[in-house]
Amino acid sequence: MKNKLTKKQALTKNQSLVLKALRKAKQPVGAYELLDQLREHGLKAPLQIYRTLDQLIDLKIVHRLESLNAWTLCCDAEHDSTPVFAICNDCGSVNEYFDENLTSNIAKISKKSGFVADRSIIEIHGRCDQCETS
Numbered sequence: 001m002k003n004k005l006t007k008k009q010a011l012t013k014n015q016s017l018v019l020k021a022l023r024k025a026k027q028p029v030g031a032y033e034l035l036d037q038l039r040e041h042g043l044k045a046p047l048q049i050y051r052t053l054d055q056l057i058d059l060k061i062v063h064r065l066e067s068l069n070a071w072t073l074c075c076d077a078e079h080d081s082t083p084v085f086a087i088c089n090d091c092g093s094v095n096e097y098f099d100e101n102l103t104s105n106i107a108k109i110s111k112k113s114g115f116v117a118d119r120s121i122i123e124i125h126g127r128c129d130q131c132e133t134s
Contacts, residue, residue, distance in 0.1 A: 014052045017041050019061065019073075027092045028070035065094065067123050072096075082106055082120045088128035095128075 011019065021037050022029060031049045043049060053071050056062035062071050063083060072094055074083070081098035088094075102122070110117045 014043060014048060015056055017043065018052045019056060022062065022071060022073050028065050028068050028072040028094055030070045063121065065123060066121060082122060084122045087123055087125050088131055089125050090127055090131040093128050
């Protein structure tokens with residue numbers, strides 16, 4: 001899950017620390033958990049974490065999983081499609097997928113209704129293959 005950053009997108013110290021913590025995580029991580037992990041590195045306030053996460057979202061490096069109130073790495077920083085997350089309710093694994101047809105249909109719905117969407121994230125909850133077969 002390596003993301004390509006240009007020189008214009010050089011990360012700040014806080015961004016690098018949060019990104020490193022997310023890379024180490026095996027599952028999506030909440031802001032307060034990140035804060036606990038990064039206190040020794042100088043991050044002391046929730047606002048620092050939330051601001052940094054918002055910046056990483058803007059850089060298309062991180063996604064917020066709304067239903068979990070947690071953040072995870074983006075698997076493809078170059079995507080223009082709506083991410084679809086398959087979230088296992090048993091083990092907590094999260095897989096990210098992209099579907100151009102879905103993205104196109106969301107745009108058509110927005111255009112038809114006059115609604116101006118600023119982002120869309122789709123989350124599907126259920127059981128992953130491993131949990132389903134065990």
